[in-house]
Amino acid sequence: MRLGITSPIVTRVPGVAGDWEAHAGVEDLVAIAEAADRLGFDHLTCSEHVAVPVDVAAQRGATYWDPLSTLGFLAARTRSIRLVTQVLVLGYHHPLEIAKRYGTLDRVSGGRLVLGVGVGSLAEEFALLGAQFAGRGEIADDALRAVRAAWGRERPSYAGPHFEFSGMVVDPHGLRTDVPVWVGGRTHRSLRRAVELGDGWVPFGLDLDTLSEMLSRAALPDRFDVVLGTGRPIDPLGDPSRTSDRLRRIGEAGASVAGVTIAATSAAHYVEQLETLAALDLQG
Template sequence: MRLGIVSPVVTRVPGAHAEWERSAGIEELARIARTADGLGFHHLTCSEHVAVPADVAEQRGGTYWDPLATLGHLAAHTERIRLATQVLVLGYHHPLEIAKRYGTLDRVSGGRLVLGLGVGSLAEEFALLDAPFEGRGARADDALAALRASLSRREPEYHGAFYDFEGFVVDPHAVQPQVPLWIGGRTARSLRRAVEYGDGWVPFGLPVDRLAEMLAAAELPENFDVVLSAGRTDPSGDPEATGRALRRVREAGATVVSTAIDARSATHYCEQLEALWALAGKTD
């Protein structure tokens, strides 16, 4: 079981972030990333929203750091930890735009990119960006197929229902022969999409029992990543509850566990990372 973290600071969803994160910046985040990297954590995350309507921000939050700029900076402060977008909204980008920008991130990070990708659900943001909202599932499927054909290739070629291109050079591009694609979602369709087009599934907003049922009913490919959240944990303050949370998602089928961490400061967060890492070793 590999262990990753839901990065603090980069998002502020009401009720899901600590007070210290309001005044924290890239220095604190880089310190946390270096600690996680040194311990051996699998990945850290950064999600994507371009602009959230003010009324929606009251529920979803309005602070979302740009993943490309954020992960590019953290790449320079780390050596091993994977840099995961969780998630990019496929409908906001042309596949070659993702291939070029995030392929460059893969290059500068030495092949540590994980592309977490999703269909998206915020209609107002789609409209703002002039991106089609209706039919976004079929368009996302085509975008995933186009990405699979394009990442790591200097002269990609793809001919699909929504995306059609050849005769273009994308350089630099990803250095990994196959960049891991983790597909986000909370439906059976998202799991099928992940199995068909991706290398892993990153569900959200579902109880663990339901996740276990969905995974048990699915035929998963070999080496397929199931990235489940252990929720918010307090490794040093409540190690027993944290251990139970880790075991529960592992038993549900997780191959990678991603967790948010309660902390009072960046310093305390790093201490919590050390406690979590030690606890995860005992849980295994």
Template sequence: MKVGLISPVVTAVPGLVAAWEQDAGITGLATIAETADRLGFHHLTCSEHVVVPSDVAVQRGATYWDPLATLGYLAARTTRIRLATQVLVLGYHHPLEIVKRYGTLDRVSNGRLVLGLGVGSLQEEFELLGAPFAGRGGRADDALRALRASLGVEEPTYSGSHYQFADVVVRPTAVQRHVPLWIGGSSLRSLQRAATLADGWVPFGLPLDGYRALLDQVDQPDGFEVVLPAGHLDPIGAPERTVAKLEAAQSAGATVLNTTIRAESVAHYVEQLEALAELGGL
């Protein structure tokens, strides 16, 4: 069973963030990451919002740590656990920008990068960044093709509907020639995009039977990762319920589990990880 973590601390969604997370900082997060690394957890995550309008922050929260800086620091504090963006918004970046910046992260982490990528839905953020919102789906598809042609390649060449480049050098680039690409989103279109242009699907916001219904409509290639949320887990306080949630996500089609851990402090979170590792057979 591959079990990953929705990282605490790095986001603060109203109603969901625990009080201790606001004070834990990078030191607390690193302690959690080191423990997860030692115990054999598959990945940890960091999301991306560059800027959130004040009225939107009431629902989505305003705290979003930058994934490149955050995961770069955690790369130096860990040795095995994968570092997953969940997710970068493709429309905010030129593909070669991602190739260079996150290719460097892959190199400094010795090949542990997972690029979680999404089309994006917050129109106000697109507009504030000067990124086109209309047509973002087609642009994202072309960006994915450009990324696949370029990650791990020092002299990439690509000619597509939105991006074209040749006679360029990107150095350093990723250690992995095939960096795993996971597509976020909870629509049928996002799953189709993932199955045809990427390596996995990392949805959110639906009940498990909703994910199962979508998965039943799309053929997935060999090795395709379905990264489903297992919900909020309390391995020490409710071990049987924790196991049931893990098994339910697997039954819905998960090949990788995304978990959120209930905790009251960094120390408690570490204890919960120890218990979850035992329950999950890591």
């Protein structure tokens, strides 16, 4: 099981983010990204919200750094760690916009992008952006097919129920003609979408027993990633035994990748936690 980082600072969810993150800056983020890269962690993440309603922010948080600019900056400060949009809301973008903007990120990062996508759930944000909320699942499916048809191609073409294009040039574009796609969600439908249209599933807000049961019913393709989070922050320095046990349980539930959230009091402490986590024997 590979270990990736659910990035601090760039997304601050109440009850999960540390108090220090509210005052952290880009150099703190860089120090963490460079350490994760040096230590061999699988990936970093950055999520997407353009604007969150005030009453929703109390639960979901209000801080969401823009994934394109954030991951583009981190691409220049790292060498091998993968860069994951976790998640990009498909309904907020035309498929060719994703293919062009994030294809460029894939190119400048040397092919390190993982395109994490989701259907979205904030009706107010959809309305703000002029995106269609009703039927968004069907629209997202078509958008994802269109993105995959366009990815890494200079003259893409696609014809579907919601999107159609041809005779257009997209340059630059993705370094590859395919990109790993992780689909976010917490329903059986999101898992089916991931199996049918993606390369991995990134569920959230579900306990391990529920996740294990859902995965046991699914026929997963070869090399399909199941990316399970640690839930509450783990503390490798303060409680290495509980940390190892939690990660073993995630692996037993079916994860091929663990997206870890780490307890810390500062960026320097976070780096120390990463160093300890990287050295843990997770098989013992």
